[in-house]
Amino acid sequence: MSSSVPLLRAIDELSANPEQLAAVQESGHCVVLAGPGSGKTKTLTTAMARALAEDVADPRGVACITYNNECAIELETRLGRLGVATGDRAFMGTVHGFALSQVIAPYARCVPVGLTADFRVATRGESRAAVETAYAIAIGGIDDPHRRWSFASEKRRRDVDRSRPEWRGRNPGLATFVEAYESELRRQGLIDFDDMPLLAYRMIKEHAWIRDALRARFPVLFVDEYQDLGYALHELVLLLCFGGGIRLFAVGDADQSIYGFTGANPELLESLTARRDVRTIRLRFNYRSGGRIVRASLGALGEERDYREVAGAPEGELTFWSVPLGHCMQAQAVADTVIPKLVEKGIALDEVAVLYRAAYLGDKVALALKQAGIPFVRTDGNAIVRRSSRLARFIEDCARWVVGGWRNAEPRFGRLLGQALTLVYGRHASDHEEQRLSDQLMGFLQATIGFSGSTHEWLHRFDRELIAGWRASARNLEQEWDVCAEMIGNTDPARNLDIPLPHFAGRVEGTGRVSLSTLHSAKGREFDAVVMYGVNASDFPSERDKRSATSLREARRLFYVGVTRPRKELSLVFQEHHHSPWVIELYARSQG
Numbered sequence: 001m002s003s004s005v006p007l008l009r010a011i012d013e014l015s016a017n018p019e020q021l022a023a024v025q026e027s028g029h030c031v032v033l034a035g036p037g038s039g040k041t042k043t044l045t046t047a048m049a050r051a052l053a054e055d056v057a058d059p060r061g062v063a064c065i066t067y068n069n070e071c072a073i074e075l076e077t078r079l080g081r082l083g084v085a086t087g088d089r090a091f092m093g094t095v096h097g098f099a100l101s102q103v104i105a106p107y108a109r110c111v112p113v114g115l116t117a118d119f120r121v122a123t124r125g126e127s128r129a130a131v132e133t134a135y136a137i138a139i140g141g142i143d144d145p146h147r148r149w150s151f152a153s154e155k156r157r158r159d160v161d162r163s164r165p166e167w168r169g170r171n172p173g174l175a176t177f178v179e180a181y182e183s184e185l186r187r188q189g190l191i192d193f194d195d196m197p198l199l200a201y202r203m204i205k206e207h208a209w210i211r212d213a214l215r216a217r218f219p220v221l222f223v224d225e226y227q228d229l230g231y232a233l234h235e236l237v238l239l240l241c242f243g244g245g246i247r248l249f250a251v252g253d254a255d256q257s258i259y260g261f262t263g264a265n266p267e268l269l270e271s272l273t274a275r276r277d278v279r280t281i282r283l284r285f286n287y288r289s290g291g292r293i294v295r296a297s298l299g300a301l302g303e304e305r306d307y308r309e310v311a312g313a314p315e316g317e318l319t320f321w322s323v324p325l326g327h328c329m330q331a332q333a334v335a336d337t338v339i340p341k342l343v344e345k346g347i348a349l350d351e352v353a354v355l356y357r358a359a360y361l362g363d364k365v366a367l368a369l370k371q372a373g374i375p376f377v378r379t380d381g382n383a384i385v386r387r388s389s390r391l392a393r394f395i396e397d398c399a400r401w402v403v404g405g406w407r408n409a410e411p412r413f414g415r416l417l418g419q420a421l422t423l424v425y426g427r428h429a430s431d432h433e434e435q436r437l438s439d440q441l442m443g444f445l446q447a448t449i450g451f452s453g454s455t456h457e458w459l460h461r462f463d464r465e466l467i468a469g470w471r472a473s474a475r476n477l478e479q480e481w482d483v484c485a486e487m488i489g490n491t492d493p494a495r496n497l498d499i500p501l502p503h504f505a506g507r508v509e510g511t512g513r514v515s516l517s518t519l520h521s522a523k524g525r526e527f528d529a530v531v532m533y534g535v536n537a538s539d540f541p542s543e544r545d546k547r548s549a550t551s552l553r554e555a556r557r558l559f560y561v562g563v564t565r566p567r568k569e570l571s572l573v574f575q576e577h578h579h580s581p582w583v584i585e586l587y588a589r590s591q592g
């Protein structure tokens with residue numbers, strides 16, 4: 001086995017930082033704990049590429065679990081730069097994807113877990129109906145079943161191992177409700193999203209041979225963003241790594257834990273560091289941001305940490321924009337003043353991100369930018385392209401190919417075909433299937449080169465000419481074909497949402513696109529300039545955040561995640577005399 005030139009270069013780059021290098025070379029269980037911009041992801045991808053090149057012999061491979069598909073796609077891109085293509089030797093995906101494709105799909109028919117051979121994933125409507133049926137059977141009464149279900153599903157996510165006394169000992173009524181719900185789903189040959197890691201856990205726990213099979217395939221397990229992954233992943237890690245002989249390499253930052261509402265708990269990450277069989281490595285340098293931004297971020301967090309910028313890094317700029325009125329006027333100021341000022345300073349549009357708390361605020365910024373003629377790409381829940389959807393990203397890539405035409409042929413057709421094969425057939429397709437898919441895809445792309453209609457019309461054709469057939473022949477369990485219909489809805493000309501295809505494809509001559517993102521979706525990303533919009537007293541924290549100490553703490557961490565995204569410029573936009581109290585702390589800390 002030999003290391004590729006890009007990998008050797010990456011290891012060389014890390015060698016000036018002894019902690020990063022030690023992590024990459026570690027051969028036992030290793031947890032890297034570090035703040036924003038400290039190179040956690042860079043260390044993880046380098047360690048993964050090194051393991052594949054030097055420790056793990058072909059055909060064995062490594063698995064990497066991360067929070068969502070968006071993070072998985074980002075990791076794939078970074079690994080691609082290190083010469084590692086994902087495929088049979090490297091699984092990269094969410095804990096749900098891992099559970100479904102690596103445990104349930106291959107082994108469920110060999111063990112009694114109550115799944116039919118043709119089980120499928122329930123739609124939202126089917127899940128809701130099952131909740132109502134289960135409520136009538138297990139609880140009864142006139143309360144709202146869905147309200148009670150929110151408590152039951154929290155218990156379901158938390159008490160992963162049902163053989164422990166807590167399952168029946170704590171809230172037995174909720175346990176019965178969960179069991180009735182699951183039986184109702186199984187009766188219809190269905191599983192839901194939360195079932196995936198739970199079933200995988202049960203299968204691995206009850207059948208040691210499945211654990212052995214996984215170890216044979218993936219002797220090393222990488223976990224990114226550990227603090228956001230919740231109890232099911234943690235229990236799987238305990239079982240596979242500390243009970244099943246798989247080596248663990250995990251990275252995370254408890255200060256960036258922002259998914260408490262899905263069951264994440266930053267203490268799970270910390271509990272790993274207390275183990276004697278785990279080497280904990282802490283990184284201290286922030287390679288991303290200048291000293292002023294690093295200090296400001298500690299004010300944003302409201303706690304002391306010994307993080308430092310690297311020697312010689314430029315200080316970075318902080319600017320505060322106070323606007324007379326609320327969100328709409330603040331959005332206008334972002335479009336008319338803040339972004340043009342950044343451009344004057346020489347920052348490219350595609351290096352600017354506008355961050356906000358919720359997608360409806362993104363609508364206001366999007367409208368203001370549209371009116372100002374500033375191109376943008378959204379990565380929030382109201383975006384045309386759902387960034388966490390592989391299908392949506394594939395469609396966007398096809399649009400880029402079509403708009404670029406033969407001359408650009410970018411992305412390469414081979415890459416598009418690889419994406420399509422994964423979407424339709426999962427990992428394995430026969431030669432005949434590959435040939436047929438290749439013909440269909442090339443036929444469609446060729447036929448729409450130079451397409452003069454709008455994005456909406458092109459998406460309609462995509463849906464009709466490709467998706468309809470693929471939906472019928474697909475073997476991939478994680479199907480998301482409805483995403484294309486969703487994109488058609490998101491470009492509805494009747495609601496003035498349609499845009500020219502080159503805009504959708506990100507091919508607008510001479511300009512990049514500003515990124516519009518919720519704070520949650522901005523996690524793990526970095527930009528030269530970040531504009532935080534709507535930093536008002538009523539938004540940071542909101543009334544809802546103030547309901548409990550835990551939610552207040554999480555809101556503050558969310559603010560911290562936003563403040564730690566820029567390399568050079570952080571701009572905060574808020575209403576005059578109504579700024580968030582955290583802005584004062586941030587400013588005060590940035591000065592000293």
Ligand SMILES: Nc1ncnc2c1ncn2[C@@H]1O[C@H](COP(=O)(O)OP(=O)(O)OP(=O)(O)O)[C@@H](O)[C@H]1O
Pocket residue numbers: 013014015017020034035036037038039040041042043253256287288523524525526564
């Ligand atoms: N040793 C290093 N030398 C130079 N640059 C580095 C080094 N380590 C990391 N970087 C750079 O620092 C930036 C942040 O790295 P990375 O995204 O891996 O950090 P992170 O810890 O995952 O951040 P976050 O938690 O904020 O998402 C990247 O641009 C990366 O290339």
